[in-house]
Amino acid sequence: MAYAFEFVATQTKGISAECLVQVIAKLGKAVGAAGLVGGQAVDLECEGKTDVSVETLDFIHKHKTSALLEASVLSGAVLANATATDLQRLTTYAQNIGLAFQIVDDILDITSTQAELGKTAGKDLDAQKATYPSIWGLEESKKKAQQLVDEAKEALETYGVLALPLQALADFITARTH
């Protein structure tokens, strides 16, 4: 992990040092207690509990998954000198696809075969882990994931064809089978 920061600091070329420092700050925050580590800690705390609320589940995945997706999306934007409005739109996009990604992950754990998934299917159920389908049911979960992806794509509508690659990535999240 230390090398990741060293790498970003030494190997990012043709970018102002000011932008680079902003990106390093974002990466640090996304990985630390305010992001990945915080989400993972709560996730471990909740293992085996049967009364995990949707709010807690949202907290876990916003931190565990969305924070890193957000950092990835926003780093590119910061390096390209995006405005505050651009960053706001991209934040909405990233948070939505982060949560959608996790919901789809939970759905696939139930509906996918082991061969398709490339990892053990049904392991959330086995571990009695709180998931979106266990709280909302399968159909409602699919609906929510699609809604999040639609909103993510809408947030970038204003960029026209320039937004197509990011919008395609959003679609891939609900379309994927593993």
Add this chain to the structure above:
Amino acid sequence: MAYAFEFVATQTKGISAECLVQVIAKLGKAVGAAGLVGGQAVDLECEGKTDVSVETLDFIHKHKTSALLEASVLSGAVLANATATDLQRLTTYAQNIGLAFQIVDDILDITSTQAELGKTAGKDLDAQKATYPSIWGLEESKKKAQQLVDEAKEALETYGVLALPLQALADFITARTH
């Protein structure tokens, strides 16, 4: 650890972003496989071995201890816009006190009482750990530590009174009893 990078990136004030990026690169390198992690890995590899050479012991401590001391000393210098010559002198200073610190640590493990040391004395011997005194003997180890500290202080002589705080820190390393 991620927060450390975030903190440096967001809380360092009144410094050019260029200098800050250099410091972040140095910190990343000092902590990663080229520094602390690398030294610790070799240290663990060597546990229980009776034929550890002085070269290996030097490698371990240059990476485990000196790399972080070097990063601490050089970060300040970089932030103050030090020249390449300044950085070279400070590198000599830092590497020398890093190694001296470790030699003195090994000596204290043998000569100090538990009360003085604040941690269990004699635990290197118990663990059959290769140390400088186990290779060189106690007197020779003391001589080497003093020599490293003297050279560290000499490297900064040219700065006159401005060097006194760093030179006093070097002296503290050999004078300490715990």
